[in-house]
Amino acid sequence: YGPHISMFSLSLFFFFFAGPYSLSFLFTGVSRPKADIASFQATGFINDQPFFHYDSKSRTAEPLGPWKQVDGMVNWENESQLKQARQDIFMETLEDVMGYYRDRVAGNHTFKGTFGCEIRNDSYCGAFWKYAYDGRDYIKFNTEIPAWIPLQPEAVNTKVKWETEGSAQVSKDYLENECPERLRSYLQYSRPFLDRQDPPSVSITSRVTLGLIRTLTCVADNFYPEPISMYWTQADSVVETESWGEGPLSENGTYQSWVAVKIPSLDRGPYSCHVQHSSLAQPLTVTWNKSQ
Known part of the structure; x- marks a missing residue:
């Protein structure tokens, strides 16, 4: 999946x-599945970034986002064949699982599998592998034993x-x-x-409801990586937050987050x-004040 590099170079790389x-x-x-939904889909992630997608309609693994411009990282023809077999x-x-639950006849059922590994300082430092059936945890893998751990009675099968x-042993070796x-x-x-x-771009919006309460919302856009801290102050004192939120990873690979406070509509501020x-x-x- 890529050019050969020496152990020294690899160690220096991760140092x-x-x-x-x-x-x-x-x-x-x-x-x-409904007519417009594939019966099987697979997505790969490096950290929080999706880098490829495969589905049973196209039967093709295709790079996503900035990985569309990367050559040599993945042999996409081989990856497509691998995902076809995995499908x-x-x-x-x-x-099989539908049979264990005696669900083969009625309804639509969903099976999800998530698995992966993590490294730090060029060393393996953890992994996971688990499945869910119709939104409920079904079975997970324990690398220490190693063994599959049933999370539902039917999963014993x-x-x-x-x-x-x-x-x-195969799953342990893979992870x-x-x-x-x-x-x-x-x-x-x-x-x-x-x-x-x-870096985030930051803006403030102001909205008055029923003429009594003003909501100030501070929005941070287009930042990466995800961790961010946001808070309001008035006269150097932290103001209690009424609500906050985080958006999912956007198509351009960045995040959005916001934090809001409610104040009397006649309050002139300033708030920061x-x-x-x-x-x-x-x-x-x-900073926001009434003149803005």
């Missing part, structure tokens, strides 16, 4: 970029079948060896997207919104 970094996948299977196994498992087929190695390979191409620092983010050398402050 300066310790992480943590993660590689994870989300598989979703639907027993009776067949995954959908067979969904059929899956545990017995998978472990009889040798899945426990602790193959997954971290693949992540290291991907990071040669992906670090510019993952280590970047996009403070934003702290790793991209900022010092906290950013934006």
Whole structure:
């Protein structure tokens, strides 16, 4: 999946970029999908960034976001064939699980699998693998034992079948060896997207309801990475927040967050919104008063 680099170069590479970094996948299977929905979908993530998508309609794994411009990281033809094989196994498992619940006849059912690994300082430091059926946790993998742990009585059937087929050791090897190695390979191409620092643009909106209460909302847009701190002050005293929120990762690979306070509509302020983010050398402050 990429050019060969020496162990010295790899060690130096991670000395300066310790992480943590993660590689994870989300598989979703639907027993009776609507006409516009694929019965099987798979998405890969490096950290919080989706870097490829596959579905049963296109039967093709395709890069997403900035990875569309990256050459050499993934052999997409091979990845498509791999996901086609994974699709067949995954959908067979969904059929098995529906049988354990005696759900084969009625209704539409969903099976989701999430798995991945994390490295820090070039060393494996954790992994997970779990499945859910119709929104309820179904079975998860324990790398220490190693074994599949049923989370529903019906999942005992899956545990017995998978472990009889040798899945426990194969899954452990994948999570602790193959997954971290693949992540290291991907990071040669992906670090510019993952280590970047996009500063937030900050704005304030004011809205009066029923002529009595004014809501001041401070919005931070287009920042990366995700962690951010936002709060309001008046006369150097922190004001209790009425509400706050965070948006999902946008199509351009950045985040949005907001924090709001409610004040009397006749209050002239000033009120200040403070934003702290790793991209900022010092906290950013934006002030509102009645004249604005």
